[in-house]
Amino acid sequence: MARTTGSDGERTEAAIREAAVDLFARRGYEAVTTRQIAAAVGVQAAALYRYFPTKEDLLFELMRSHMAALIGSWDVVRPADADPVERLSAFVDNHIRFHVERRHSTHVSNMELRSLSKERLSQILRLRTAYEKELRTILRDGAESGRLAVDDVGLTAMAIIQMITGVIVWFRPDERLSVEEVARTYLAMTLRLTAADSSREN
Amino acid sequence: MARTTGSDGERTEAAIREAAVDLFARRGYEAVTTRQIAAAVGVQAAALYRYFPTKEDLLFELMRSHMAALIGSWDVVRPADADPVERLSAFVDNHIRFHVERRHSTHVSNMELRSLSKERLSQILRLRTAYEKELRTILRDGAESGRLAVDDVGLTAMAIIQMITGVIVWFRPDERLSVEEVARTYLAMTLRLTAADSSREN
DNA sequence: GAATTAAATGAACGCTTGTTTTATTAATTG
DNA sequence: CAATTAATAAAACAAGCGTTCATTTAATTC
Numbered sequence: 001m002a003r004t005t006g007s008d009g010e011r012t013e014a015a016i017r018e019a020a021v022d023l024f025a026r027r028g029y030e031a032v033t034t035r036q037i038a039a040a041v042g043v044q045a046a047a048l049y050r051y052f053p054t055k056e057d058l059l060f061e062l063m064r065s066h067m068a069a070l071i072g073s074w075d076v077v078r079p080a081d082a083d084p085v086e087r088l089s090a091f092v093d094n095h096i097r098f099h100v101e102r103r104h105s106t107h108v109s110n111m112e113l114r115s116l117s118k119e120r121l122s123q124i125l126r127l128r129t130a131y132e133k134e135l136r137t138i139l140r141d142g143a144e145s146g147r148l149a150v151d152d153v154g155l156t157a158m159a160i161i162q163m164i165t166g167v168i169v170w171f172r173p174d175e176r177l178s179v180e181e182v183a184r185t186y187l188a189m190t191l192r193l194t195a196a197d198s199s200r201e202n
Numbered sequence: 203m204a205r206t207t208g209s210d211g212e213r214t215e216a217a218i219r220e221a222a223v224d225l226f227a228r229r230g231y232e233a234v235t236t237r238q239i240a241a242a243v244g245v246q247a248a249a250l251y252r253y254f255p256t257k258e259d260l261l262f263e264l265m266r267s268h269m270a271a272l273i274g275s276w277d278v279v280r281p282a283d284a285d286p287v288e289r290l291s292a293f294v295d296n297h298i299r300f301h302v303e304r305r306h307s308t309h310v311s312n313m314e315l316r317s318l319s320k321e322r323l324s325q326i327l328r329l330r331t332a333y334e335k336e337l338r339t340i341l342r343d344g345a346e347s348g349r350l351a352v353d354d355v356g357l358t359a360m361a362i363i364q365m366i367t368g369v370i371v372w373f374r375p376d377e378r379l380s381v382e383e384v385a386r387t388y389l390a391m392t393l394r395l396t397a398a399d400s401s402r403e404n
Numbered sequence: 405g406a407a408t409t410a411a412a413t414g415a416a417c418g419c420t421t422g423t424t425t426t427a428t429t430a431a432t433t434g
Numbered sequence: 435c436a437a438t439t440a441a442t443a444a445a446a447c448a449a450g451c452g453t454t455c456a457t458t459t460a461a462t463t464c
Contacts, residue, residue, distance in 0.1 A: 002458035003411040012411080028316055030232030034452060046454080047412055055452065111313060114230055149394070151387050155379070158372050159365050159391055166364025177357070185353050189361055192351070193395045204428035204442050214441080236422060246443055248424080257422065 013051045015041045020058055025104035029059055029112040059112060060120050066105045067127035073098050074134060084142030085196045091135055092190045095164050096183040103168045110165070132157060142194065149195035160190055215253045217243045222260055227306035231261055231314040261314060262322045268307045269329035275300050276336060286344030287398045293337055294392050297366050298385040305370045312367070334359060344396065351397035362392055 019040035023032045034055055038045040052058040077094050079087050099106050113121055136157045142148025150156050164186055171182055190196075221242035225234045236257055240247040254260040279296050281289050301308050315323055338359045344350025352358050366388055373384055392398075 002413050003460045004413090005460065007411050007460075009411065026316070028230065028232055030230055031317065033450080035450090043411090044413055045452080046414080049453070050411070114228070115233065151390060152379075155384070155387055156391065158368060159388065162368025162371065163361050163365040166360060166368075169364065170360050177354075182357070185357055186361065188353060189358065189395050192397055193391050195394055204430080204444090206430080206442065235420080237420090245441090247422085248444080249442055251423070252441070 012041065012043065012047070016048060016051055016058070017062060021062055021104045021108055024059065024062070024112060025107040029108070029115045056115065056117065060116060062105070063109045063112070063124050066102065066109045067124060067131070070098060071127065071131050074131065084138055084145060084147050085191070087138045088142065088148070088190065088194065088196070089187055091138060092164055092187050093183050096167055096186055097179060099165060099168050100171060100173065100179050100182070106165070106168050132161060135160065139194070147196065156194070160193065164190065214243065214245065214249070218250060218253055218260070219264060223264055223306045223310055226261065226264070226314060227309040231310070231317045258317065258319065261310070262318060264307070265311045265314070265326050268304065268311045269326060269333070272300060273329065273333055276333065286340055286347060286349050287393070289340045290344065290350070290392065290396065290398070291389055293340060294366055294389050295385050298369055298388055299381060301367060301370050302373060302375065302381050302384070308367070308370050334363060337362065341396070349398065358396070362395065366392065
């Protein structure tokens with residue numbers, strides 16, 4: 001056999017991405033073989049190389065598109081000139097929803113960084129830093145205007161990011177909690193954590 | 203050559219553990235080869251098998267002893283019959299200090315769970331659950347006595363654990379912050395997060 | 405309908421993996 | 435000092451790895 005009936009490049013590539021995200025998230029990049037990915041797609045391992053030059057290229061592309069999607073999703077909902085409390089609320093809400101919907105993808109992007117080459121690692125980290133800077137800016141504005149209590153902007157930003165990203169470790173939809181409830185509870189914790197003063201005075 | 207002058211089983215085993223923790227933490231269990239561990243110790247790969255039956259046995263033992271040490275360290279400082287706020291403070295403080303001192307070990311225990319067999323995975327998870335239960339108990343007591351504001355005990359426990367464990371991701375000693383400062387700041391955030399009422403009334 | 409392009413196969417490559425076996429030397433014991 | 439045990443080296447093992455190559459078939463184009 002060679003080319004199979006009904007085969008389509010675009011569909012195959014999409015299937016490879018999905019299978020790879022799923023397997024990488026579940027078993028880890030290093031533990032997954034190209035033959036396992038191919039088997040999940042329903043092709044031979046050699047077929048993968050039509051779409052991605054190497055296994056690492058595949059990993060990198062998954063991470064790159066994940067980070068781009070994360071930044072893009074924040075760009076859509078980001079309040080233009082709102083006060084810090086409102087911006088912080090929007091950030092947390094968007095972050096939680098995005099991560100719950102993309103658990104596997106997030107897992108890969110957070111856990112498999114060490115499998116990237118130096119150059120590609122710093123490329124992904126640059127995207128991550130850009131995203132985290134959004135939160136730091138909100139916290140700084142909040143601290144300066146007195147609407148938020150922030151001892152240390154960098155430390156608080158990391159603490160909040162860790163807390164709200166951690167949702168993917170334990171949360172599974174279809175259980176006792178809905179995404180809405182989880183997002184609301186995390187938002188409440190974040191606002192208490194920053195002692196958010198919700199009385200407007202601008 | 204065979205046995206080398208000055209060779210000592212206990213020292214070799216300890217060196218294997220240290221080298222393995224370090225390499226597993228840096229590059230990931232699957233990416234590290236037995237030959238790399240052996241090279242870091244200064245022996246041949248076959249020598250490892252005098253001390254650990256398989257590579258997975260080595261990983262498991264590192265995780266098991268890490269979790270045992272964590273639980274043991276809490277046992278030492280745990281306040282017997284103190285009020286919830288004081289117990290929560292002690293828990294966070296101990297957790298931060300332990301994890302900062304054992305970054306590599308924590309990394310391995312948190313990230314390499316999927317490389318364990320089913321049986322061993324549940325053994326480690328049982329230890330982890332026992333540890334986390336301590337926090338949940340504190341939060342429940344605090345909620346019932348009105349000293350802590352906790353919407354959802356399980357969710358809050360996970361959020362706090364994620365936040366205070368996340369310190370190992372970014373914190374490096376010898377930088378602008380000391381362990382004491384970091385522990386203090388995280389404690390302050392935790393207490394605000396739970397809206398801890400520090401006015402005693404028992 | 406022939407020529408071309410796209411999509412995939414199947415076999416093979418060189419290399420590395422975790423592990424086992426065997427032999428050898430150092431330290432300890434009686 | 436002889437016998438035994440502990441600690442290692444060295445070499446080999448089969449299995450599996452990511453990747454390449456030549457080839458074949460399906461779909462498209464002219």
